[in-house]
Each structure stands twice: as C-alpha cells, then as structure tokens.
Amino acid sequence: MTGLGMINAGITTQLLLSLFKIEGVVHYGIAGNANPSLNIGDVTIPQYWSHAGLWSWQRYGQGPEDELALESNGDYTRKYGYLKFANYTVNVTHGSSHDNLLNNIWYQPEEVFPVDGTPEERQHAFWVAVDSHYFNISKKLEVLKLEGCINSTTCLSETPKVTTVKRGTSASIYLDNAAYRSFIYNKFKVSPVDMESASVALICLEQKVPFIIIRALSDLAGGGSAQSNEASTFTSLAANNSVKVVVEFIKLL
Helix, strand or coil, X not given: CCCCHHHHHHHHHHHHHHHCCCCCEEEEEEEEECCCCCCCCCXXXXXXXXXXXXXXXXXXXXXXXXXXXXXXXXXXXCCCCEEEHHHHCCCCCCCCCCCCCCCEEEECCEEECCCCCCCCCCEEECCEECCHHHHHHHHHHHHCCCCCECCCCCXXXXXXXXXXXXXXXXXXXXXXXXXXXXXXXXXXXXXXXXXXHHXXXXXXXXXXXXXXXXXEEEEECCCCCCCCCCHHHHXXXXXXXXHHHHHHHHHCC
C-alpha cells in the first residue's frame, strides 16, 4: 500500500513508523527479474538492497580518471562505478570510434541521518542489509511449494521456488530494457528490480527498525526468452506467490 515509486514508499514507511509502535517491517510485492538463473514466479528474499537511481552525471569529455563535481567535498563518489552510454551505441561499423554526448552516470550512495546519530551529521549508505534474524528465518521458507499455473491452460515451464539472494535494487524507473537489465546484473549482481523496496530499507535503516523484503518475480525485465514474460501475464501469479510466502514467514516469527 505504499503507492508507486521511491518517494511514495519512503513517505508511507516513515508515516507507519511515526504513527504506530512498530516492532518490524515486512515489505512485499512483485518485481522484475535481472538474474538469468531465476524464473518468473520465483519469490526472492534479498539480503541487501540499494537505490540505483541516485546519480552523478558526468560532463561530456571527462572520464573515469576525472574527479566528479563536488567529489572533493564528499558529496559524490566514484566508488560504486558508472554506466558509459557510448558502450550501448548501435549501428557502428566494426573498428570505428564512437562516443555519446550523454557520457557517463556514476551511481551514488544515499545520504542517511540515523535516529541515533549526531544531528545533521550525514552518513552514506549504498547497500542496506535486511535484519539478520529475519533473513535467517526466511531461509526456512525455501521448501515451500508455490503456484506455477494461472489457469488450467497457462502454466510456467519451471516450477516457482522461494530463494534467498544476495542483492536487489530499486529506482523510480519501470525497467523494461534488456540492455540495462544485463548491465545492472553484471555490475551489481542484483536479482529483483523494483520501484519501492530501497526506500523502505533506507527509512528502516535510519529509524533502526528491523525489516525484510520479499519480492516475487513477475517478468524478465526487458524480455528476452521464448516463453512469454510480460508482466501483465504473470502479475497475479507472482502476487499470489508473494502473499503465500509472507504469510508463512509471519507464522515463523
């Protein structure tokens, strides 16, 4: 019930924690998939989340060896790597040089201000870990049997499973592009990609509230398999699988 995107999710999570006495947060839903070893209908439980939509966009003509604007102030960093637009130019003759005026974007950590920190003294976070106790409990769910059919005639070729994974990432971007999906998987080794979870993670980090995030995969972001993988086809199946895992997780608390 967060609403669409990072801002809505952050506001909703902060309101939840401000208005109610919350022991922990269990956030769930559906997501796109960036991990080629996983399948539609699988339910993923990442150990770490990041926000992949905070960038420093480097001016044209500068490269990896050049300091970013305001980097010396500690505002921006080259620690987490970059996307070079020229690497995705098409229709270029083999061996010819090519470039792109969009140049490079550098991924940035979030500024965070933990409730138990020094007021107005910022910290930075890129990968935010879920609660270790919750994560260990979630591993017990990997034996669950999940639904693999929408109806009597439409079934997935692979039986869905519950799996803990290393990383997930979020941005206020609906990802339906195979090239970018492959890039963020190869760069960050993420599995689910969505539009809200990192906001929930960051708010819980700042407020020192334990949390876990459960996301079922509704599509291979950007397509690319012989089997239909449009989100509109498998959204209901993924959503039902997500709910089943959440209910079973809560029983174990």
